[in-house]
Amino acid sequence: MSFFSRKMDYALLVLSHLHGNPDGSSAREISAKFSISRPFLANIMKTLCHHGYLSSHRGVHGGYVLIRKPEDIALADIMQSLDEPFHLTDCSKDIEKQTCSARTFCPIRTGMSGVHDRIRTILKDVTLAEILDPTIRPSVSLQFGLELVSNGTHK
Amino acid sequence: MSFFSRKMDYALLVLSHLHGNPDGSSAREISAKFSISRPFLANIMKTLCHHGYLSSHRGVHGGYVLIRKPEDIALADIMQSLDEPFHLTDCSKDIEKQTCSARTFCPIRTGMSGVHDRIRTILKDVTLAEILDPTIRPSVSLQFGLELVSNGTHK
């Protein structure tokens, strides 16, 4: 299984396409362009509209328009709207409610929580704007820095 | 669905437990300690043994021993051994083979590839050693730095 569901993936295509088409576009157009099942894509676009990413217009020349700024749409947001919030393991959900039976003696609890946070930081940090134009983010160079340091100390 | 499968999660518990028990431990012991289905856990341990993380000893006082250094076991390795290598989307697999039909005009191809790399970097970078003792890694402080910088320029 992929990390991102197809809904998530298709949603990013939709949002990106609509960003390039400020006058809007319909489910038919987008499904044709990317060879995606039309009714499936239509459902996804309904959901995106419902969550305030798109505005809709019915009728013959209807369609959807992107109404949120790409900089304000984080991957974590889309994920939460379409599927569910990110969590690293089953236990991650439990931990907040403190229901995991192993929590008092679990040898990986703290470590996993750190990994959880690192990935969640990426998902909250990366926006549609960066997906559209990966060069705009300073975090790219920072990430390379991180990679070099860790190789130096660790390998 | 969680990012890590249960197999992955249980494997980390197994490896951590065995690190704390250098004389080894059996599937029975570990399944009892963490309340995990014994045959399921046994399968996981077989796989870990098969991939060279553990050595096994049959018979009445048999069991498994951790034979790889925690610093040399990255999350990406375990994931690959138990499930499949990390990939962000269905297309991520295709892209290497260049079979994705949208690849020539896909508006998110480069951006997604960047996200893919960032997450994969974490999975390759974080080892069992860091899971066991999250304070040992310099990347923790670096990560906080990254968070601060990105908040400063972006929010």
Place this chain on the structure above:
DNA sequence: TGAAATGGTACTAATTCAGTTCTATTATTA
């Protein structure tokens, strides 16, 4: 009035995940 779009909901099929089952082999111990 008919075609083309979204709105809403319920349903189905396919796939994956989680867990089981069974038989064989090895080693210890009484």
Place this chain on the structure above:
DNA sequence: TAATAATAGAACTGAATTAGTACCATTTCA
């Protein structure tokens, strides 16, 4: 030497999730 407790290996099943359909209603416009 027989019972027991462990791993080895493979096939199988049930449950859950994902991916995709189907249907009908409503809106808009030509």
